[in-house]
Amino acid sequence: xxxxxxxxxxxxxxxxxxxxxxxxxxxxxxxxxxxxxxxxxxxxxxxxxxxxxxxxxxxxxxxxxxxxxxxxxxxxxxxxxxxxxxxxxxxxxxxxxxxxxxxxxxxxxxxxxxxxxxxxxxxxxxxxxxxxxxxxxxxxxxxxxxxxxxxxxxxxxxxxxxxxxxxxxxxxxxxxxxxxxxxxxxxxxxxxxxxxxxxxxxxxxxxxxxxxxxxxxxxxxxxxxxxxxxxxxxxxxxxxxxxxxxxxxxxxxxxxxxxxxxxxxxxxxxxxxxxxxxxxxxxxxxxxxxxxxxxxxxxxxxxxxxxxxxxxxxxxxxxxxxxxxxxxxxxxxxxxxxxxxxxxxxxxxxxxxxxxxxxxxxxxxxxxxxxxxxxxxxxxxxxxxxxx
Numbered sequence: 424x425x426x427x428x429x430x431x432x433x434x435x436x437x438x439x440x441x442x443x444x445x446x447x448x449x450x451x452x453x454x455x456x457x458x459x460x461x462x463x464x465x466x467x468x469x470x471x472x473x474x475x476x477x478x479x480x481x482x483x484x485x486x487x488x489x490x491x492x493x494x495x496x497x498x499x500x501x502x503x504x505x506x507x508x509x510x511x512x513x514x515x516x517x518x519x520x521x522x523x524x525x526x527x528x529x530x531x532x533x534x535x536x537x538x539x540x541x542x543x544x545x546x547x548x549x550x551x552x553x554x555x556x557x558x559x560x561x562x563x564x565x566x567x568x569x570x571x572x573x574x575x576x577x578x579x580x581x582x583x584x585x586x587x588x589x590x591x592x593x594x595x596x597x598x599x600x601x602x603x604x605x606x607x608x609x610x611x612x613x614x615x616x617x618x619x620x621x622x623x624x625x626x627x628x629x630x631x632x633x634x635x636x637x638x639x640x641x642x643x644x645x646x647x648x649x650x651x652x653x654x655x656x657x658x659x660x661x662x663x664x665x666x667x668x669x670x671x672x673x674x675x676x677x678x679x680x681x682x683x684x685x686x687x688x689x690x691x692x693x694x695x696x697x698x699x700x701x702x703x704x705x706x707x708x709x710x711x712x713x714x715x716x717x718x719x720x721x722x723x724x725x726x727x728x729x730x731x732x733x734x735x736x737x738x739x740x741x742x743x744x745x746x747x748x749x750x751x752x753x754x755x756x757x758x759x760x761x762x763x764x765x766x767x768x769x770x771x772x773x774x775x776x777x778x779x780x781x782x783x784x785x786x787x788x789x790x791x792x793x794x795x796x797x798x799x800x801x802x803x804x805x806x807x808x809x810x811x
Contacts, residue, residue: 426727432494439498442471451503454632455780458624460585461632465509468499469540474513478522482534489667490729493674497722500678504784505632507675508791512581513537515668517544520592520609524652524660529611536589545583547593547612547638548661550576555797557594557607557658562640564595564610569647571597571610573618573640584621584636588614591638594657609657611649618643629783666742667732668792669749673725676752676788679781680718683759686778687711687766701766710762718759721752743805750798753788760785 428436446467454461468474476492478484492514500507518537521529521544536542553559562575573595583591590613597608612619620639627635652660688711691702701707728744736744760782764771771778789795803810 426723426730428490428494428726432490435491436494436498439471439473439495440501442468443499443502447499447506448502451505451632452775452777452780454503455505456631456774458626458631460509460634461506462586464506465543465585465587466540468506468510473499473510474518474540475538477514478518478534478538482522482530483538484534488729488733489670490726490733493671493725493729496671496674497678497681497725500675501682503632504675504679504781505630507678508581508630508633508672509543511668511671511675512546513543515671516546516664517582517590517592519667520546520651520660520664521611523663524609524656526648528648529651533590533611542587542589543582543585544589545580545591546661546664547577547580547583547591549578549580551578554578555793557661558605560594560596560605560607562593562595564597564608566597566647567644570644571595571647571649573610573612573643573645575640577638577640579625579635580638581633581635583634583638584624585634588634590614591619592651593638593640594661597654600655606655607658608654609651609660610645611651612640612643612645613649616643616645627787629780629785629787663738665792666738666745669745669798670725670728670732672788672792673721673728673745673748673752676749676756677718677722677725679785679788680714680721680752680756680759683756683763683778683781684711684714684718687714687763690767707766711766714755714759714762717751717755721748721755724748724751739805742801746793746798746801746805749792750795750802754795756788757785 473495475484476487480486496507496511521533537544564571564573590611592611594607596605598606600606618641622637625635691707692700694701725748728748731741731744763778764782770776800810
């Protein structure tokens with residue numbers, strides 16, 4: 424399938440790039456060092472329309488396509504992965520499920536503020552014993568009259584404890600299916616609900632300016648109408664959400680890989696050793712040539728997957744394309760940070776160099792939204808192989 428971005432996409436890319444360079448790049452290192460979540464900058468991203476790209480106009484969005492969202496995530500991720508994942512999770516995992524399966528009342532209540540960037544939403548799937556194995560969910564929700572009573576916990580939840588977080592949509596066991604398997608449903612839990620406890624933030628290797636918390640639910644009661652979609656459909660819903668999230672995370676990976684390629688190439692041109700630029704040495708030049716190929720391939724995989732989603736291709740095709748894009752782009756990003764750090768030498772190990780921050784930020788890209796191993800399982804199954 425041939426694919427290239429339209430002139431409108433490229434013009435939008437420039438708008439986001441200019442914003443990122445002016446409003447994020449000068450401050451990213453400081454936010455990272457202080458573990459600071461920049462609320463006002465997030466709101467500025469909202470005013471630029473980034474959170475409402477895919478939201479219909481009736482709910483305050485621009486009704487744009489998924490490709491445009493990936494463009495925005497890539498450009499924000501080129502300067503700051505923390506704000507890149509904030510945008511990716513807010514739209515793909517926060518807004519996306521409500522937009523896809525919410526009732527008209529749920530959409531009217533929650534989407535306008537989320538689309539405007541005035542509020543953020545989280546996505547509560549992972550637990551201590553249920554990450555990739557989402558069917559092992561232990562959090563339970565019992566219907567007591569017209570109220571769901573929720574007990575359990577979630578881990579590694581992005582955008583779950585910021586000053587502007589308005590809700591977290593979680594998966595919970597709400598019973599059993601006729602064949603004895605757990606019935607998994609999705610439920611919206613508003614911030615501030617009694618019994619909804621946001622635990623202290625994690626001290627992470629990277630993504631220091633991104634908000635990530637464990638969550639506890641202790642007899643947390645929410646109205647029955649906070650069920651998202653059909654009862655028992657939560658597992659299927661979140662698998663679909665993860666497909667889209669993986670494409671968006673691939674875009675975030677492309678942004679990081681491109682930033683590392685740009686920085687390392689410039690350093691190889693200007694840093695001299697033995698009387699010549701180090702880029703004159705094949706040991707450096709060939710690594711950067713290979714990285715340029717990887718970045719190009721990762722970008723094409725990512726945007727073809729996004730275009731397949733926009734075109735309404737069959738779910739199986741989107742799932743395969745998403746897994747391929749996420750696998751290749753995330754591993755290319757990790758490789759890019761290793762090469763860039765090596766090209767910079769000792770300076771690449773110093774925190775004042777953005778490459779050092781990118782090195783720390785990169786590893787989670789191979790883990791979040793499904794590990795590289797899970798992506799390989801999905802791709803193999805898509806080939807018809809009975810892999811376990």
